[in-house]
Amino acid sequence: MKNISQKYFRENIQRSLLDEKLRSNVKNATAITLSKRKSIIEDIGEWELLRENASRIRKNTIENLDYYLKLFENTCHRNGVQVFHAANGEEACVTVKEILRKTSAKLVVKSKSMVTEEINLNEEMEKNGIEVIETDLGEYIVQLAGETPSHITAPALHKSREEIGRLFSEKLGLPYSSDPTVLTGYARNILREKFLNADAGISGANFLIAETGTIVLVENEGNARLCTTLPKIHIIITGIEKVVPSVDETLLLLKLLPTSATGQKITSYISFINKHKHSNDIDGPEKIFVILLDNGRRKLLKNPETNSALYCIKCGACMNICPVYQTVGGHAYNSVYPGPIGSILTPTMSSFCNGKDLAFGSSLCGACTEICPVKINIHHTLLWIRNQAVEQSYTPIIEKLLFRIWRSIMQNIFLYNLSSKIMHFLQPLMLHDGLSIPETQASKNIPKLADKSFHKIWKSELSK
Amino acid sequence: MKINLFIPCLVDQFAPQVGVATVKILKKLGCVIEYPFEQTCCGQPAFNTGYRNDAKILAERFINLFSESEYIVAPSGSCVSMVKVFYDELDLSREARNKLEHIKINIFELSEFIVNVLKITDVGASFKGRVTYHESCHLLTELQISKQPKELIKNVKGVDYIEMIESARCCGFGGTFSFKFPELSTTITEDKVMNIINSGAEYVIANDTGCLMNIETVLKQKRSKIKTLHIAELLAAGM
Numbered sequence: 001m002k003n004i005s006q007k008y009f010r011e012n013i014q015r016s017l018l019d020e021k022l023r024s025n026v027k028n029a030t031a032i033t034l035s036k037r038k039s040i041i042e043d044i045g046e047w048e049l050l051r052e053n054a055s056r057i058r059k060n061t062i063e064n065l066d067y068y069l070k071l072f073e074n075t076c077h078r079n080g081v082q083v084f085h086a087a088n089g090e091e092a093c094v095t096v097k098e099i100l101r102k103t104s105a106k107l108v109v110k111s112k113s114m115v116t117e118e119i120n121l122n123e124e125m126e127k128n129g130i131e132v133i134e135t136d137l138g139e140y141i142v143q144l145a146g147e148t149p150s151h152i153t154a155p156a157l158h159k160s161r162e163e164i165g166r167l168f169s170e171k172l173g174l175p176y177s178s179d180p181t182v183l184t185g186y187a188r189n190i191l192r193e194k195f196l197n198a199d200a201g202i203s204g205a206n207f208l209i210a211e212t213g214t215i216v217l218v219e220n221e222g223n224a225r226l227c228t229t230l231p232k233i234h235i236i237i238t239g240i241e242k243v244v245p246s247v248d249e250t251l252l253l254l255k256l257l258p259t260s261a262t263g264q265k266i267t268s269y270i271s272f273i274n275k276h277k278h279s280n281d282i283d284g285p286e287k288i289f290v291i292l293l294d295n296g297r298r299k300l301l302k303n304p305e306t307n308s309a310l311y312c313i314k315c316g317a318c319m320n321i322c323p324v325y326q327t328v329g330g331h332a333y334n335s336v337y338p339g340p341i342g343s344i345l346t347p348t349m350s351s352f353c354n355g356k357d358l359a360f361g362s363s364l365c366g367a368c369t370e371i372c373p374v375k376i377n378i379h380h381t382l383l384w385i386r387n388q389a390v391e392q393s394y395t396p397i398i399e400k401l402l403f404r405i406w407r408s409i410m411q412n413i414f415l416y417n418l419s420s421k422i423m424h425f426l427q428p429l430m431l432h433d434g435l436s437i438p439e440t441q442a443s444k445n446i447p448k449l450a451d452k453s454f455h456k457i458w459k460s461e462l463s464k
Numbered sequence: 465m466k467i468n469l470f471i472p473c474l475v476d477q478f479a480p481q482v483g484v485a486t487v488k489i490l491k492k493l494g495c496v497i498e499y500p501f502e503q504t505c506c507g508q509p510a511f512n513t514g515y516r517n518d519a520k521i522l523a524e525r526f527i528n529l530f531s532e533s534e535y536i537v538a539p540s541g542s543c544v545s546m547v548k549v550f551y552d553e554l555d556l557s558r559e560a561r562n563k564l565e566h567i568k569i570n571i572f573e574l575s576e577f578i579v580n581v582l583k584i585t586d587v588g589a590s591f592k593g594r595v596t597y598h599e600s601c602h603l604l605t606e607l608q609i610s611k612q613p614k615e616l617i618k619n620v621k622g623v624d625y626i627e628m629i630e631s632a633r634c635c636g637f638g639g640t641f642s643f644k645f646p647e648l649s650t651t652i653t654e655d656k657v658m659n660i661i662n663s664g665a666e667y668v669i670a671n672d673t674g675c676l677m678n679i680e681t682v683l684k685q686k687r688s689k690i691k692t693l694h695i696a697e698l699l700a701a702g703m
Contacts, residue, residue, distance in 0.1 A: 017647055386514030390516070406518075410505045410507075450481075452480060457483070458501070
């Protein structure tokens with residue numbers, strides 16, 4: 001588990017704040033997506049109704065998760081697709097290794113998947129002598145740079161094309177260019193060879209349709225389709241919450257996902273995968289395996305205060321709109337899922353102790369909740385997590401004490417007016433350089449108290 | 465119309481002129497005003513920082529003070545949303561919860577009260593200047609109030625209204641957030657202030673004193689001549 005305590009989170013934020021380039025990259029990229037999203041929504045016209053329906057679908061599915069998972073598993077079996085369950089990352093990796101070992105696979109092409117980031121799949125495979133190549137352009141960039149994705153749908157969003165150009169020329173020995181067409185061409189040439197030689201393809205899933213046993217993949221580059229059709233084996237690793245009851249309901253969610261994620265009405269490719277190839281098909285995998293990962297999701301499911309976070313369809317819109325995310329980028333969170341939804345998923349799915357501080361790194365503006373296509377009440381949930389941090393005594397004792405004293409003052413009008421008097425007296429002595437804040441280099445300017453409070457003015461002038 | 469005035473502690477201690485302006489407007493519009501003198505804070509700072517027990521005690525106190533009100537009006541979207549939306553998330557006594565149901569229907573943010581209850585969109589104020597409007601987060605996302613203040617501002621005689629870009633983006637305050645992550649908070653405020661400056665306005669208007677005090681600090685650091693003004697102060701101008 002990565003360290004994401006408040007001190008560490010703060011240090012990350014400080015580092016990001018000093019990086020002007022990072023901030024402008026993130027701000028520009030999110031602004032473009034948001035403006036495209038806005039114009040599509042104006043086109044669609046019935047956005048609120050769609051959100052309402054999508055939220056209902058997700059709620060119903062999550063409330064009956066086991067039923068739909070069983071249905072999905074049964075239809076998969078009928079389709080000849082083998083389904084595994086994994087309680088955690090370790091189990092998932094063992095299952096993948098086992099499948100790859102049985103088929104003597106050495107080279108794996110992978111399409112974008114946050115779940116595989118969650119379980120450190122690449123690292124685990126490399127330890128076993130298996131080469132895993134990321135084939136989504138953003139993921140490929142991040143892999144080359146030895147980094148992790150900074151955004152769940154746009155992994156290299158934090159990098160400018162100049163930075164990508166330098167990375168490609170340094171790591172691949174190719175002539176520098178900042179032209180996206182040239183850079184994409186570089187990646188395409190390298191990846192094509194990998195696609196043709198790969199023994200297995202690994203993907204995530206955007207949706208799992210229970211009634212038909214269909215795996216749905218949403219993408220723009222065609223790399224996921226190549227990963228899932230060229231190699232002999234296709235392994236899908238996905239969270240249990242991705243299941244959707246029917247095709248109709250999936251189609252509704254598909255109206256919301258690309259719009260929210262990338263500001264597109266529909267992506268260039270949407271694949272519906274049902275079964276392995278027939279004997280007379282030219283291409284397609286010979287075998288398909290699905291690994292359904294828990295990894296803390298059931299723990300989250302049990303908690304009625306936070307389980308709506310499982311409605312998430314991983315569009316990343318809450319990151320794009322969040323003023324904190326826009327300012328510090330995804331890496332500052334040091335958590336697989338960054339941004340507002342990550343600040344819920346990390347403490348609730350994995351370690352509360354380690355992840356709870358993320359919930360304090362929010363101005364609670366609620367822009368995340370407003371934009372969420374499945375209407376997760378994100379900022380209210382962050383408030384609940386803050387309360388849990390207090391209840392479980394993770395917050396400083398001094399803070400607890402101060403709130404206790406403050407509350408006692410606020411409970412009594414006499415003490416309230418008295419402390420106002422005392423503050424008037426103390427203010428000139430202590431606050432002219434601002435109030436310095438412990439554990440930071442910052443000081444906060446405290447505005448001057450008014451000469452006469454409204455209470456006083458009311459009593460002396462207005463009440464008459 | 466009888467109103468119980470709810471003046472947030474921030475206004476009481478730091479910006480009482482906002483309260484005075486609120487009284488002036490409401491009196492002019494024919495309201496009779498009572499000020500429950502025992503009032504202090506609604507409990508929001510504790511609630512937002514996770515201290516729900518402390519918040520609950522202050523919430524029950526507030527509910528008792530205001531439970532008999534015909535109307536409750538406050539010059540703040542944030543504090544009204546605390547009562548109207550967030551009190552529901554506290555572990556209140558059954559008695560307080562029953563009283564709260566009545567309060568939730570009768571509590572209004574100032575601009576909402578003027579437009580939706582009094583059905584007035586021009587309060588008869590006059591003010592000369594170029595103004596822009598910052599949409600405070602709680603006002604917008606918890607209470608869905610956006611049209612009312614804009615309409616009231618545009619109808620002030622002499623006002624030249626300019627929309628800033630990203631007017632609904634957070635100013636970075638977030639209460640105790642600005643103390644826990646001061647540099648981050650200030651950086652977000654700087655974006656807001658740049659948008660205000662680039663709008664060409666002379667005044668920035670908002671419905672919440674917290675946002676305005678936060679914006680004012682950075683405006684001053686940048687040596688900008690732009691002034692912050694609470695909507696109540698604007699609407700009371702020239703009365």
